[in-house]
Each structure stands twice: as structure tokens, then as C-alpha cells.
Amino acid sequence: AGAVYQQVPGKEKMLHDLSITNFAIIDELHVSFADGLNIISGETGAGKSILIGAVSLLLGDRATAEMIRTKMDTATVEALFNIQNNKPLQEKLTAMGFSAGAELVIRRVISRNGKNRVQINGQMATLANLAAISESLINICGQHEHQVILCAENHIDILDEFGGCLGERRAYEDIYLRHQQICSRIEKLEEARRHRQERTDLIEFQLAEIKNLDPCAGEDTALAEEKKVLSNIQKLADWSDRAYSLLYEESGCINTQLKEVLTRIDDIQKIDPNLKLSLPDMENSYVTLQEAALVLRDYRGKLIFDPERLAAIDERLDMINRLKRKHGGTLESLLARKREMEEELQQVSGVEEELLRLRQEKDAAVRDLRQKALELSQFRTQAATRLKEAVDAEIHDLNMPHAGFFVQFLRCCTEEEISYGPKGGDVIEFYLTANTGEEPKALNRIASGGELSRIVLALKNVLSQTGSVATVVFDEVDSGIGGATAEIVGRKLQDLSAHHQVICITHLPQIASFGGRHLRVTKPVSGGRTSAMVEEIDEEQKIEEIGRMLAGVDVTETARDHAREMLAAAKAERVSPGRGRRRHAEKSAHQ
Numbered sequence: 403a404g405a406v407y408q409q410v411p412g413k414e415k416m417l418h419d420l421s422i423t424n425f426a427i428i429d430e431l432h433v434s435f436a437d438g439l440n441i442i443s444g445e446t447g448a449g450k451s452i453l454i455g456a457v458s459l460l461l462g463d464r465a466t467a468e469m470i471r472t473k474m475d476t477a478t479v480e481a482l483f484n485i486q487n488n489k490p491l492q493e494k495l496t497a498m499g500f501s502a503g504a505e506l507v508i509r510r511v512i513s514r515n516g517k518n519r520v521q522i523n524g525q526m527a528t529l530a531n532l533a534a535i536s537e538s539l540i541n542i543c544g545q546h547e548h549q550v551i552l553c554a555e556n557h558i559d560i561l562d563e564f565g566g567c568l569g570e571r572r573a574y575e576d577i578y579l580r581h582q583q584i585c586s587r588i589e590k591l592e593e594a595r596r597h598r599q600e601r602t603d604l605i606e607f608q609l610a611e612i613k614n615l616d617p618c619a620g621e622d623t624a625l626a627e628e629k630k631v632l633s634n635i636q637k638l639a640d641w642s643d644r645a646y647s648l649l650y651e652e653s654g655c656i657n658t659q660l661k662e663v664l665t666r667i668d669d670i671q672k673i674d675p676n677l678k679l680s681l682p683d684m685e686n687s688y689v690t691l692q693e694a695a696l697v698l699r700d701y702r703g704k705l706i707f708d709p710e711r712l713a714a715i716d717e718r719l720d721m722i723n724r725l726k727r728k729h730g731g732t733l734e735s736l737l738a739r740k741r742e743m744e745e746e747l748q749q750v751s752g753v754e755e756e757l758l759r760l761r762q763e764k765d766a767a768v769r770d771l772r773q774k775a776l777e778l779s780q781f782r783t784q785a786a787t788r789l790k791e792a793v794d795a796e797i798h799d800l801n802m803p804h805a806g807f808f809v810q811f812l813r814c815c816t817e818e819e820i821s822y823g824p825k826g827g828d829v830i831e832f833y834l835t836a837n838t839g840e841e842p843k844a845l846n847r848i849a850s851g852g853e854l855s856r857i858v859l860a861l862k863n864v865l866s867q868t869g870s871v872a873t874v875v876f877d878e879v880d881s882g883i884g885g886a887t888a889e890i891v892g893r894k895l896q897d898l899s900a901h902h903q904v905i906c907i908t909h910l911p912q913i914a915s916f917g918g919r920h921l922r923v924t925k926p927v928s929g930g931r932t933s934a935m936v937e938e939i940d941e942e943q944k945i946e947e948i949g950r951m952l953a954g955v956d957v958t959e960t961a962r963d964h965a966r967e968m969l970a971a972a973k974a975e976r977v978s979p980g981r982g983r984r985r986h987a988e989k990s991a992h993q
Contacts, residue, residue, distance in 0.1 A: 416483055416484055416485070416488075416539065416540070416872035416873035416903050417435050417457075417481060417482075417483055417539075417540060417873045417903060417905070418434065418435065418481075418482045418483060418484050418505075419432065419434050419435075419481065419482040420432070420433045420435070420453070420456065420457065420479075420480075420481050420482075421433075421478075421479070421480045421481070422456050422477075422478070422479050422480075423477065423478040423479075424470060424471040424476065424477045424478065425455075425456055425469060425470070425471060425477040425478075425479060425512075426452045426455070426934070427449055427452065427471065427925060427933060428449070428452060428456075428933065428934045429471065429931075429933045431934070431935065431936055433453070433921065433936050434938075435903065435905060435919065436903075436918055436919040437899075437903055437918070438896075438899040438900075438903070438904065438918040438919075439895055439896055439898075439916055439917050439918050439919075440903070440904065440905045440906070440917060440918065440919045440921065441908060441913070441916075441917030441919070441920045441921065442905065442906065442907045442908070442921045442922075442923060442936075443907075443908060443909070443914050443920070443921075443922055443923070443947055443951065444923030444924060445924075446909070449923055449925055449934030450923045451877060451907065452934060453907075453923075453936070454542060454875060454877050454907065455469070456479045457479075457481070457540060457542065457875065458542060459479050459510050459512075460479055460481050460508045460510060460532070460536075460539075461532060461533075461536035461539065461540060461542070462529050462530075462532035462533040462536050465510070465512045466512075467512070467513075467514045467516075469512055470512055470513075470514060475513065475514050475515075476511055476512060476513045477511070477512045478509065478510070478511050478512075479509070479510050479512075480507065480508065480509040480510070481507070481508050482505060482506070482507050483505065483506040483507075483508070484505060484506075485502075485504065485505065485506045486504040486505075488538060491506075491535065491538040491539075494534070494535060494538070495522070495523070495535065498531060498534065498535075499525075500522045500523050500525055500527070500531075501523045501524075501525065502523070506523060506539075507521075507522075507523055507524065508520075508522055508532070509521040510532075520532060522535075539872075539873065540873045540874070540875060541875070543858060543862060543874060543875060543876050543877070551832075551845060551854070551857065551858050551861065552846040552854070554830075554831040554832075554845075554846065557830050557831050557832045558825050558828065558829075558830045560832075560861065560865070561782060561785055561786060561789060561809060561830055562782070562785075562825075563865065564785060564788075564789050564792075564864065564865055565781060565782060565784065565785020565786075565789065566781075566785070567778060567781045567782055567785055570774070570777060570778045570781050571825065571826065573774055574771070574774040574775060574826055575824065575825075577767060577770045577771050577774055578771060578822065578824060580767055581764065581767040581768065581771055581822070584760055584763050584764045584767055587760055588760045588761065588764065591753055591756060591757050591760070594753070595753055595754075595757075602747070605743045605746055608728075608729075608743060609740065609744065609747070611725060612725060612729075612739075612740045612743075613740075615718075615721055615722065615725060617725070617733060617736065617737070619733065619734070619737060620733070621722065621733065622719065622722050622723070622726070622733045625715050625718060625719050626719065628711075628715055629712065629716065629719065632707065632708065632711060632712040633712065635705055635706075635707040638705055639702060639705045642698050642701050642702040643702055645698050646695055646699050646702060649691055649692075649694060649695040650695035650696075650699075651695075656691060657688070657691055657692060657695065660684075660687070660688050660691065661688065663684070664684055664685060664688060667679055667681055667684060668681060722736075771822055772820055775815045775820055775822060775826050775827040776815050776820070776827075778815075778827075778828075779814060779815035779826065779827060779828050782811075782826075782830070783811070783814075786809035786811070786830075789807075789809055789864065790807055790809055793807040793857075793861060793864055794806060794807050796859075796860035796861075796863050796864055796894070797856060797857065797860045799890060799894070800859065800860060800890050800891060800894065801856075801887040801890050802836060802853070802856060804836070804837050804838040805834060805836050805837070805853075806834070806835045806842065807832065807833075807834055808832070808833040808834070808835075808842045809830060809832060809833075810830065810831050810832070810833050810842075811828055811829070811830055812829040812830065812831055813827070813828060813829035814827075814828055815827035815828060831844055831845075832844070833845070834848060834853070834857060836848075836853055845857065852881065852882030852883040852887070853882070854881075854882075855879055855880070855881045855882060855883060855891075856887070856891070858879070859876075859891060859894055859895070860894075862874065862898060863894055863897060863898055872902055872903055873902065873903040873904075873905065874898065874902050874903070874904050874905070875904075875905045875906075875907075876895065876904065876905070876906040876907065877907045879891065879906060879908065879913075880908050880909055880910045883910075884910065884912075885912070888912035888913055889912040889913075891910075891912075892910075892912050892913040892914075892915065892916040892972070893916065893975060895913065895916060896916045896972070896975065909951065910951065911948040911951035911952050911965065911968060912968065914944075914947070914948055914951060915948055915965070915968040915969050915971070915972040916972040917944075920938065920939050920943075920944050920947065921936050921937065921938055921939070922936070922937055922938075922939050922943070923935070923936050924937075944969060945962050945965045945966055945969065948965035948968060948969065949961040949962045949964070949965040952964055952965060
């Protein structure tokens with residue numbers, strides 16, 4: 403919005419050649435542009451704006467099949483740019499993967515079958531590539547540019563570019579982006595926390611159930627075994643009593659009989675050592691059985707039926723089994739689920755910690771944002787004063803002596819009140835008053851097209867020293883103006899061409915007379931078809947063309963004399979700025 407420019411070293415032309423094939427009513431056309439001011443003129447409907455449309459395609463504008471000449475399958479637009487002294491553009495091209503040298507060739511082919519192609523220096527490219535580099539190539543100032551100027555949202559961009567505030571603004575934008583990212587992260591976490599609250603409540607309830615029961619690994623098996631014992635206590639007591647009696651307590655018990663067996667074996671072996679029995683092994687068995695009897699006695703002594711314990715085991719097993727059914731069917735899965743829920747709750751706790759950290763970061767970002775917004779606003783306030791003075795001087799030169807240009811701060815950052823937007827805390831809009839005593843009005847309330855055209859041109863001239871685009875194309879710059887104002891506009895365009903290559907489509911002789919190179923558009927009919935043509939005209943042809951623009955179809959000798967005078971005055975202005983203006987002033991005074 404409001405593109406701005408810088409002085410072109412050596413005033414080298416940016417757009418060198420333009421070639422067009424089968425585009426609109428053009429069969430085949432090749433145009434070369436010069437440094438300084440290039441004028442394009444021709445009768446209404448001759449096809450002057452078709453050239454602008456072709457250039458727009460090279461800058462990434464949308465293409466349609468309707469642009470292709472009737473009965474043709476494809477249309478081609480190609481341009482050669484001189485970028486020898488545009489190092490930033492060369493670096494951008496290199497970074498995008500394109501070869502970059504002193505020249506840049508852009509070619510665009512439109513096809514009826516939809517297979518359109520873009521080439522940059524002979525390499526296949528995309529419209530996004532074109533859009534990325536177009537801001538460094540050409541700025542087309544036509545009806546769209548008027549709309550840009552009218553749009554209040556663009557005014558802050560124009561002011562920042564003019565005032566050299568872009569560095570401060572980028573610093574602010576970096577902090578603003580960080581602030582927005584922090585706020586977005588906080589919002590997402592809070593939203594997630596709200597959505598997870600029901601889930602968290604359920605987890606906390608289920609975890610509380612498990613923690614209140616507090617089961618241990620293998621507990622269900624141990625309890626089942628204990629229950630089995632308690633449920634069979636009488637059988638176990640009877641069986642252990644009987645086993646003990648058989649081993650140790652009854653008359654003729656196993657231990658007594660085994661003792662007698664040991665005595666007899668010992669007696670036999672004393673008489674006949676051929677009895678191959680190990681008396682020590684037999685004695686060990688005797689000792690083992692004695693110990694078994696004692697174990698049975700002690701075991702029986704502990705067998706006490708406890709109905710309360712049995713009921714408690716049944717109750718706990720029921721609780722454990724109920725939770726097992728809810729969480730996987732086994733105690734192992736229940737305990738694993740407990741660990742998972744504890745980890746999930748820790749994550750929820752981590753969200754709270756993250757929110758606390760992010761809120762602290764947000765507070766720090768807001769402090770930085772406030773400082774940068776105030777600093778940026780101060781820069782803008784100073785720039786606004788300079789911009790008003792510069793534009794006032796320009797519009798006064800453009801035959802609006804009583805007009806006033808204003809940069810209104812509809813919202814301005816102060817220590818007491820501040821708000822934050824993507825471009826700072828200020829809301830800025832340009833206002834204009836055209837006549838003494840009138841209240842300033844917003845630019846979008848200006849009724850006169852001539853006033854708006856002059857405001858656009860004034861801004862272009864003011865901003866001409868501060869940007870990077872070398873070629874400026876003016877279409878409809880003469881809308882709503884004429885006479886002395888048109889001559890002043892012509893001078894302004896000539897002044898602008900001292901720093902830029904300027905291409906201007908015009909219907910006004912006052913503007914056309916200032917052109918260094920003059921191109922005339924015609925549309926002859928050949929073979930039953932109309933085709934637009936562009937030709938450079940020499941000095942004599944310029945007289946005829948400007949005479950036509952003055953007098954119409956029938957060019958009179960008086961119109962030719964007037965055209966010669968206008969061309970001479972413009973030439974004098976180019977050679978010695980101010981001389982032509984003095985001649986014009988003297989003529990006006992004489993008249």
C-alpha cells in the first residue's frame with residue numbers, strides 16, 4: 403500500500419523491453435522504454451490500457467482465457483528488466499533459487515487449456531514467486547492506487563515508510579507476534595483445561611477409589627488362599643490332628659515303630675554286615691518324621707476359626723474384584739491403570755504450571771509492547787509533521803494553493819491510554835481540505851477525481867526518495883484535471899522522472915509535452931481484424947500528436963504552433979528547471 407521509492411543510481415531504466423503476442427487485440431508487439439519520462443498516448447479505445455494489463459500479468463495478476471486474442475490458443479507477455487544496481491532484488495532472486503545477474507527476464511504464457519506458465523530468467527516459476535519480487539520491480543499507479551490511497555487502513559503504512567519508522571515498527575511487530583503467540587497458547591491451554599475438567603473429575607474419582615482400597619500386587623491371590631483356609635478350618639484341624647496322632651501320639655505310632663525298626667536293623671548288621679541298608683539314612687528319616695510331627699502339632703495349634711476375618715476377606719475381595727472388572731480384569735491391570743491416572747493428573751498439574759509460566763511471559767511481553775508502542779507513536783508524530791509539510795508544498799504546486807493535508811491520529815498512544823494492534827497503538831487517517839475555511843475531510847470523502855489524482859501524485863513525489871521501486875507507471879493520472887493544473891502535473895511527473903523511470907498514459911497535451919520518449923498507440927484494421935500497435939514518434943510526429951490532443955481530428959496550424967511552444971517550454975524545463983516555468987508565468991502575465 404502506498405509504495406515508495408528511492409533514487410535510482412545513474413537514473414538507469416528498470417523496464418527495458420516489453421514483448422506481447424496474441425494478447426487482447428495485440429497480434430505482436432515489441433516496445434522499448436527509456437530512462438526518465440515515457441509518455442503513451444493515443445485515441446480513446448486505441449488500447450493504451452492493454453499495455454498496463456500486460457505489465458500487470460508480469461507482476462502476478464490473475465490471468466483468464468478471455469485475455470487471449472480471438473482464434474489464438476495462447477498469449478505471451480515477456481519483459482526485460484535492468485536490475486544491475488538492485489542488489490536486494492538480486493539477493494532475493496538467488497535466495498528463491500533463480501539465477502540473478504544484471505538483467506531479469508520474466509515470461510508469462512496464458513493458455514486456453516488452463517496450462518499457464520511462468521518463467522523467471524528461463525526457469526519455471528510460480529505466481530507466488532512473481533508476487534514476491536514484484537514489489538521491487540514496478541508500481542502501477544492507476545485507479546487501484548487511488549483506491550489504496552482512499553483506504554484509511556493503508557495510511558499508517560504510508561506514514562511509516564515516509565518517516566523511516568519501519569525499523570521501530572518491525573521491533574514492535576516482533577514483540578506483538580510473540581505476545582499474540584503467548585495469548586494463543588494460553589487460550590488453547592485454558593480451552594483444553596475446560597474440556598478436560600470432566601475427564602479430570604472422573605479420573606480423580608476413580609483414582610480415589612483405588613487409593614482408598616490401596617491394593618497390593620498379588621493381594622487378591624493371597625486373600626483367596628487365606629479365605630480357602632478359613633473356609634476349611636475344621637477339615638484342616640481334623641486332618642492335622644489325625645496326621646500328628648499317626649506319627650507321634652498314638653500307641654504304636656509310626657515314630658515308635660520306626661524306632662523299633664532302627665533297633666532291629668542295627669542288631670542285624672552287628673551280626674551280618676551283608677544287610678545293605680544305610681542306618682544313618684534311616685535315622686535321618688526318623689528325625690524328619692519327628693520334625694513333621696512337631697510341625698503338624700504347631701500348625702494345628704494355629705488353626706482357629708475367625709468368622710470376622712473371613713467376612714472381612716470376603717468384603718475386600720469383592721471390592722478388589724469390582725475394581726478389577728472396571729480396570730482390565732486383573733489386579734496387575736488395575737495397578738497399571740492407577741499409575742496411568744496418576745501420570746495424567748500430573749500432566750494436568752503441568753498445564754497449570756505452564757499457564758502460570760505463560761502468564762508471566764505475557765506480562766513481560768505487555769511491558770515490552772507498551773514501551774515499543776509509545777516509542778513508535780513518538781516517531782510517527784514527528785513523521786506526521788514532516789509529511790504534512792511536504793505534501794502541502796506539493797499540492798500547492800499542483801494548483802491547489804488553499805488546500806491543506808493533515809495526518810489525523812484518531813487514536814494515539816499515551817502513557818495514560820494505550821491499545822495494541824498489529825501495527826502499533828495508533829490509528830491514523832489522512833484528511834484534506836481543498837479550500838480556505840473548509841473543515842478537513844477524510845480522503846475517501848473527496849468528491850473531485852482531480853483532487854484525488856493530485857493527492858496521489860503529491861504523495862508519489864514526496865515518497866520518491868524513500869523506497870526501492872525504480873519504475874512507476876501512471877494510468878489515469880490526468881483524471882479530472884486540465885489546463886494549468888495539467889501542466890503542473892506534467893512538471894511533477896518530470897521531476898519524479900529525475901529519480902525514476904516513469905511511464906505515463908495520458909490524454910492531455912500539457913502532460914505529454916514533458917515526455918522524453920513518446921509512444922503512440924493506434925489500432926489499424928488489416929485483413930478484417932483490428933490490432934493495436936505502438937510506435938515511438940520523433941519530434942515532428944510529437945508535434946502532430948500533441949496538436950491532435952489539442953485540436954482533435956483536424957489538426958490546425960495554430961494547434962501545431964501551440965504544440966511546438968509546449969514542447970519547447972518542456973524541453974527548456976528539462977535543460978534548466980524553472981526556466982520553462984518562468985516563460986509560462988510571463989506568458990500568463992502578458993495574457
